[in-house]
Amino acid sequence: xxxxxxxxxxxxxxxxxxxxxxxxxxxxxxxxxxxxxxxxxxxxxxxxxxxxxxxxxxxxxxxxxxxxxxxxxxxxxxxxxxxxxxxxxxxxxxxxxxxxxxxxxxxxxxxxxxxxxxxxxxxxxxxxxxxxxxxxxxxxxxxxxxxxxxxxxxxxxxxxxxxxxxxxxxxxxxxxxxxxxxxxxxxxxxxxxxxxxxxxxxxxxxxxxxxxxxxxxxxxxxxxxxxxxxxxxxxxxxxxxxxxxxxxxxxxxxxxxxxxxxxxxxxxxxxxxxxxxxxxxxxxxxxxxxxxxxxxxxxxxxxxxxxxxxxxxxxxxxxxxxxxxxxxxxxxxxxxxxxxxxxxxxxxxxxxxxxxxxxxxxxxxxxxxxxxxxxxxxxxxxxxxxxxxxxxxxxxxxxxxxxxxxxxxxxxxxxxxxxxxxxxxxxxxxxxxxxxxxxx
Ligand SMILES: NC(=O)c1ccc[n+]([C@@H]2O[C@H](COP(=O)([O-])OP(=O)(O)OC[C@H]3O[C@@H](n4cnc5c(N)ncnc54)[C@H](O)[C@@H]3O)[C@@H](O)[C@H]2O)c1
Ligand SMILES: O=c1ccn([C@@H]2O[C@H](COP(=O)(O)OP(=O)(O)O[C@H]3O[C@H](CO)[C@@H](O)[C@H](O)[C@H]3O)[C@@H](O)[C@H]2O)c(=O)[nH]1
Numbered sequence: 001x002x003x004x005x006x007x008x009x010x011x012x013x014x015x016x017x018x019x020x021x022x023x024x025x026x027x028x029x030x031x032x033x034x035x036x037x038x039x040x041x042x043x044x045x046x047x048x049x050x051x052x053x054x055x056x057x058x059x060x061x062x063x064x065x066x067x068x069x070x071x072x073x074x075x076x077x078x079x080x081x082x083x084x085x086x087x088x089x090x091x092x093x094x095x096x097x098x099x100x101x102x103x104x105x106x107x108x109x110x111x112x113x114x115x116x117x118x119x120x121x122x123x124x125x126x127x128x129x130x131x132x133x134x135x136x137x138x139x140x141x142x143x144x145x146x147x148x149x150x151x152x153x154x155x156x157x158x159x160x161x162x163x164x165x166x167x168x169x170x171x172x173x174x175x176x177x178x179x180x181x182x183x184x185x186x187x188x189x190x191x192x193x194x195x196x197x198x199x200x201x202x203x204x205x206x207x208x209x210x211x212x213x214x215x216x217x218x219x220x221x222x223x224x225x226x227x228x229x230x231x232x233x234x235x236x237x238x239x240x241x242x243x244x245x246x247x248x249x250x251x252x253x254x255x256x257x258x259x260x261x262x263x264x265x266x267x268x269x270x271x272x273x274x275x276x277x278x279x280x281x282x283x284x285x286x287x288x289x290x291x292x293x294x295x296x297x298x299x300x301x302x303x304x305x306x307x308x309x310x311x312x313x314x315x316x317x318x319x320x321x322x323x324x325x326x327x328x329x330x331x332x333x334x335x336x337x338x339x340x341x342x343x344x345x346x347x348x349x350x351x352x353x354x355x356x357x358x359x360x361x362x363x364x365x366x367x368x369x370x371x372x373x374x375x376x377x378x379x380x381x382x383x384x385x386x387x388x389x390x391x392x393x394x395x396x397x398x399x400x401x402x403x404x405x406x407x408x409x410x411x412x413x414x415x416x417x418x419x420x421x422x423x424x425x426x427x428x429x430x431x432x433x434x435x436x437x438x439x440x
Pocket of ligand 1: 006007008009010011012029030031032035082083084085098101102105119120121122148149150151152259260
């Protein structure tokens with residue numbers, strides 16, 4: 001099939017390349033000329049494991065092109081819309097101006113039988129509104145909403161072998177077209193749910209709301225654990241053995257960030273309020289508040305660890321991205337902590353395997369040191385905020401020889417407290433028993 005992908009960011013660039021893997025002819029379109037130039041040269045404009053390989057093979061096959069001109073989408077019969085839906089500047093709602101502009105741009109090039117497929121995360125009701133725009137001016141094209149559930153860091157696998165496919169459609173033909181698009185994934189047994197627009201839109205935002213709630217739940221338990229001397233990691237392990245609960249997304253720490261969970265729960269709340277149903281999701285405000293409190297708790301812990309003031313002290317912040325295996329710093333808890341500590345007068349040095357370039361663009365006032373050993377030298381305090389493998393694997397004895405003071409805050413609970421304490425470190429986790437050894 002001939003496919004266009006409008007918007008080639010973290011979602012669209014992977015989707016475009018993956019569609020070639022699934023056997024299609026693809027043109028990726030973006031308004032960002034620099035991004036398109038990189039993609040056209042088969043160079044990913046961001047770090048995503050596996051993307052260089054599929055981008056290279058898709059480009060070499062001659063079945064993947066990139067363009068800044070929406071007219072190049074005219075040959076395609078299926079048009080995925082994967083542009084951003086960030087939080088509006090003045091509020092918590094989703095900014096739909098990019099989605100609206102992408103649809104407006106496509107309209108003159110649509111043909112009878114074309115299917116426009118929304119991928120972006122949108123407030124419920126958006127698809128119905130856009131379907132009527134396309135019905136009016138889309139020259140016989142129709143709309144489907146097919147939300148995306150990929151995780152950054154696993155985006156390639158999640159796109160090629162998704163946990164499920166959700167089609168929000170208004171007619172059977174649209175579902176049949178999507179079946180053709182995803183034939184390879186369906187043949188591999190991917191479950192598919194065919195539903196209406198509103199349900200498809202809601203599946204996406206409620207999935208993210210659920211994940212965010214799970215994380216804030218365990219972070220709330222971490223607060224209680226701390227007040228009682230209990231250990232939240234053991235608590236999560238024990239809870240996780242209950243298959244109804246499951247262990248995933250029960251890692252307490254500095255909380256969730258990124259370009260999705262925080263903005264999506266806020267947009268969901270705003271939409272529910274618009275619908276007069278704010279009360280139904282009022283708990284999401286608490287989920288957000290617990291999450292933001294975790295960032296503050298890490299900062300407070302740093303102040304406490306340094307005896308009441310961070311002023312003039314060297315604090316090494318391990319990680320700037322919102323999670324490992326990504327260079328994405330959107331709403332990153334790690335950067336938030338680094339910026340707050342800097343604001344309090346600390347001599348902050350941040351390091352990260354992939355995120356420094358993006359972090360520097362947003363926060364040029366911070367000092368960055370890509371070399372981990374150099375970063376750690378003479379530190380008064382080490383704060384692990386993003387659990388990249390090299391930080392999880394740090395040797396406390398070796399690191400202990402180069403820092404000024406052996407004090408570490410493990411804001412992701414990924415280090416073994418006993419090992420670090422045995423090497424002479426003052427170790428603090430988040431909701432982990434702060435005393436000496438716990439019998440196992
Ligand atoms: N990043 C993820 O992991 C992920 C996963 C699932 C869903 N989503 C959703 O997908 C959407 C895109 O997210 P993202 O992370 O890829 O954002 P992004 O900011 O990385 O990419 C969006 C891209 O759209 C381009 N764009 C904006 N207006 C355009 C237009 N009119 N025509 C063509 N291109 C245009 C931008 O230049 C940018 O490259 C959002 O709604 C997001 O919530 C993201
Ligand atoms: O137990 C956990 C699990 C995750 N996180 C944090 O939660 C955030 C989000 O993590 P994750 O969900 O893995 O990353 P995303 O790539 O943002 O993916 C989410 O957001 C995407 C965009 O909507 C969806 O497609 C995905 O399904 C959804 O998992 C990160 O800051 C993680 O550090 C925790 O603090 N504790």
